[in-house]
Amino acid sequence: MTPERKVRILIAKPGLDGHDRGVKIVARGYRDAGFEVIYTGVHQTPEQIADAAIQESVDLVGLSCLSGAHLHLFSEVARLLKEQGAGDVTIIGGGIIPREDIPRLKEAGIKEVFLPGTTLEEIVNWTKENVSPK
Amino acid sequence: MTAEITNTTMNILNQVLNGDVRAAAKLIRGIEDDIPEATAAMGEIYLHSGRAHIVGITGAPGAGKSTLLGCLIGEFRKRSKKVGVVAIDPTSQLSGGALLGDRIRMQKYCTDKDVFIRSLASRGWKGGLSRAAINTVHVMDAMGKDIIFVETIGAGQAEVDISHVADTSLVVLVPGMGDDIQMMKAGIMEVADIFVINKADREGADGLRISLETMLDGSPRQHEISHHSGINDVSPETPPDPGAHRPDEWRPSILLTEAINNKGIRELADEIERHREFLTSSGKLAERRRERAKLELTMAVETTLRSHLQKTDECYLDTLIDDLVQRKTDLNTAALKVIKLPTEL
Ligand SMILES: Nc1nc2c(ncn2[C@@H]2O[C@H](COP(=O)(O)OP(=O)(O)OP(=O)(O)O)[C@@H](O)[C@H]2O)c(=O)[nH]1
Numbered sequence: 001m002t003p004e005r006k007v008r009i010l011i012a013k014p015g016l017d018g019h020d021r022g023v024k025i026v027a028r029g030y031r032d033a034g035f036e037v038i039y040t041g042v043h044q045t046p047e048q049i050a051d052a053a054i055q056e057s058v059d060l061v062g063l064s065c066l067s068g069a070h071l072h073l074f075s076e077v078a079r080l081l082k083e084q085g086a087g088d089v090t091i092i093g094g095g096i097i098p099r100e101d102i103p104r105l106k107e108a109g110i111k112e113v114f115l116p117g118t119t120l121e122e123i124v125n126w127t128k129e130n131v132s133p134k
Numbered sequence: 135m136t137a138e139i140t141n142t143t144m145n146i147l148n149q150v151l152n153g154d155v156r157a158a159a160k161l162i163r164g165i166e167d168d169i170p171e172a173t174a175a176m177g178e179i180y181l182h183s184g185r186a187h188i189v190g191i192t193g194a195p196g197a198g199k200s201t202l203l204g205c206l207i208g209e210f211r212k213r214s215k216k217v218g219v220v221a222i223d224p225t226s227q228l229s230g231g232a233l234l235g236d237r238i239r240m241q242k243y244c245t246d247k248d249v250f251i252r253s254l255a256s257r258g259w260k261g262g263l264s265r266a267a268i269n270t271v272h273v274m275d276a277m278g279k280d281i282i283f284v285e286t287i288g289a290g291q292a293e294v295d296i297s298h299v300a301d302t303s304l305v306v307l308v309p310g311m312g313d314d315i316q317m318m319k320a321g322i323m324e325v326a327d328i329f330v331i332n333k334a335d336r337e338g339a340d341g342l343r344i345s346l347e348t349m350l351d352g353s354p355r356q357h358e359i360s361h362h363s364g365i366n367d368v369s370p371e372t373p374p375d376p377g378a379h380r381p382d383e384w385r386p387s388i389l390l391t392e393a394i395n396n397k398g399i400r401e402l403a404d405e406i407e408r409h410r411e412f413l414t415s416s417g418k419l420a421e422r423r424r425e426r427a428k429l430e431l432t433m434a435v436e437t438t439l440r441s442h443l444q445k446t447d448e449c450y451l452d453t454l455i456d457d458l459v460q461r462k463t464d465l466n467t468a469a470l471k472v473i474k475l476p477t478e479l
């Protein structure tokens with residue numbers, strides 16, 4: 001009976017906006033779905049997020065941004081992870097993001113973008129289907 | 135059976151010894167998930183560990199342990215020490231998931247190359263220390279961290295808690311939470327080397343300090359009694375004199391802090407270093423490390439036996455079980471047969 005492997009997830013809020021209600025709900029939802037979730041809080045720099053993701057050896061990084069700076073911030077996290085040899089970490093993003101930005105985010109390495117109105121269940125199910133322990 | 139040192143093991147070992155965070159983090163993950171390559175590499179890592187000062191920090195939920203650690207990281211970095219932090223939070227028994235939030239209070243130091251913070255879910259070890267947690271300490275030690283903090287909730291109740299593994303045990307209390315009664319219950323008095331009364335900005339900190347001191351005067355540290363035959367030469371009539379006790383005895387100290395205001399941190403760091411010096415000069419460090427090695431050996435034997443059982447041929451087990459049901463053999467004989475049976479690794 002080997003212990004089952006657990007998917008590890010880092011949830012972070014890059015940038016200046018301090019509204020963390022939404023990400024906290026997602027973090028708890030992930031816990032209740034059996035994932036191990038590390039929450040790093042608000043006002044994180046891309047450097048802090050990338051370094052935390054590496055130290056915590058996570059499979060998934062979930063980013064939330066409501067301030068409008070998502071293009072720069074999300075892409076920067078993706079770039080830093082790749083630069084440090086952690087390009088295999090899946091990155092997803094959410095928040096107030098215009099639909100037309102999605103292609104550019106995906107190009108930058110963000111695997112999926114969840115727009116306002118997405119249910120917790122949808123996010124959890126997507127994660128179960130797309131992320132497995134590395 | 136001596137495991138052959140594979141290339142994979144050598145690579146991991148070299149990377150970890152060079153302080154490579156990514157390799158170390160991956161190894162820790164592998165140990166948590168019981169990956170054979172990680173277990174193999176861990177064997178080599180262990181041989182390169184044993185230098186770091188291991189400091190346990192426990193206390194009730196919300197006492198301010200993580201906030202204090204955030205401050206202590208900063209203070210020890212000022213003293214040019216490389217710092218490791220292992221922060222353990224409970225796994226939810228309902229879902230098997232965990233929400234690990236200790237890191238929030240330490241994120242400020244996350245990009246410092248000489249700070250390594252790792253969160254662990256307890257995964258069924260109920261507040262106690264898992265093998266993965268102890269091995270995480272060894273990995274950080276081998277990486278060259280000078281001081282490694284381990285944050286857990288609750289002390290004294292778990293079968294294996296951090297006080298059995300740490301060189302120095304910090305117990306964090308806060309004024310006005312009925313702590314005095316609770317810590318007597320939890321056996322905290324016996325494990326603390328340093329009491330930290332955090333949230334000293336709140337009313338009642340001095341009162342708590344006084345009741346702690348009263349209790350300390352009446353109860354010498356349990357660790358020291360049970361492992362020290364010479365204890366009897368302290369006659370019970372001798373009145374306790376905090377100013378002049380034997381150089382090989384440590385009287386738990388009490389410090390007041392306000393972690394949110396970064397107050398009392400320098401003094402706390404001084405005291406942590408003073409305790410380490412005491413351990414070295416009194417010979418207690420060697421004693422504690424022997425205790426730890428013994429505990430780890432016990433855990434390792436249990437793990438080895440369990441995995442031996444898992445690898446034992448099922449048909450053979452079935453035959454034994456048949457014999458047991460028909461009372462052709464007894465449990466003890468059957469168990470010894472299983473243990474002695476060679477399994478292919
Ligand atoms: N008033 C006051 N509040 C503090 C102090 N130190 C920490 N806190 C607050 O106490 C709360 C809990 O702090 P943490 O550091 O997360 O406590 P913890 O012991 O690590 O909590 P768990 O890991 O959940 O057991 C936070 O809101 C802190 O801001 C202090 O010195 N004074």
Ligand SMILES: [Mg+2]
Nearest residue numbers: 199200235236
């Ligand atoms: Mg904490």
